[in-house]
Amino acid sequence: MRRLFSAILITGLALTSLAKITQAQGLPGMTLLSGPDKTNILNYFLQSGRSGEWDRYKLRLPANKLNLAIAEVSITYPEYYKGKIDPKSVEIRLKDKPIPLEEVIWDEENHIIQIYPQEPIPAGTKVEIVLSNVKNPTFGGVFNFNANIRSPGDVPMLRYIGTWVLSID
Numbered sequence: 001m002r003r004l005f006s007a008i009l010i011t012g013l014a015l016t017s018l019a020k021i022t023q024a025q026g027l028p029g030m031t032l033l034s035g036p037d038k039t040n041i042l043n044y045f046l047q048s049g050r051s052g053e054w055d056r057y058k059l060r061l062p063a064n065k066l067n068l069a070i071a072e073v074s075i076t077y078p079e080y081y082k083g084k085i086d087p088k089s090v091e092i093r094l095k096d097k098p099i100p101l102e103e104v105i106w107d108e109e110n111h112i113i114q115i116y117p118q119e120p121i122p123a124g125t126k127v128e129i130v131l132s133n134v135k136n137p138t139f140g141g142v143f144n145f146n147a148n149i150r151s152p153g154d155v156p157m158l159r160y161i162g163t164w165v166l167s168i169d
Helices: 002-018
Strands: 044-046 054-061 072-076 090-094 101-107 112-117 127-135 141-150 159-168
Touching (some): 054 141, 090 101
Antiparallel strands (some): 044 054, 072 141
């Protein structure tokens, strides 16, 4: 009887640990030891969130953080992020509608994505940046993607808005 109970218990634990929790990931997870200040963590959604798979990232900028118009959105990411980004599949959405972009530059060597809308985005507007056709890194991890903006007519200096703490498993 003890062997039967042990076998059932071990089988149940094995099946439970193999259960698929969810494919999509979103919002920042728990940051244990370090990372950006809580007030600087930005919301996001990953369609897959799995290492080595094709994915779509939806990176959100809240309206209350955007008190200036936006002429450029710049996203920096860590050197150890080895994913592939398709600059032709980048969008900026306002109220779920894409706006025309002048140019998107992915500088893989310097770990930066620069996005230039055709017209400046008004201050106080909720913005969603969609990176489609992204190949996630082969090895997962936690990756800080930093959001910076430049305003029209501003000195050519980027202003830090916040950080998306992406978790890819």
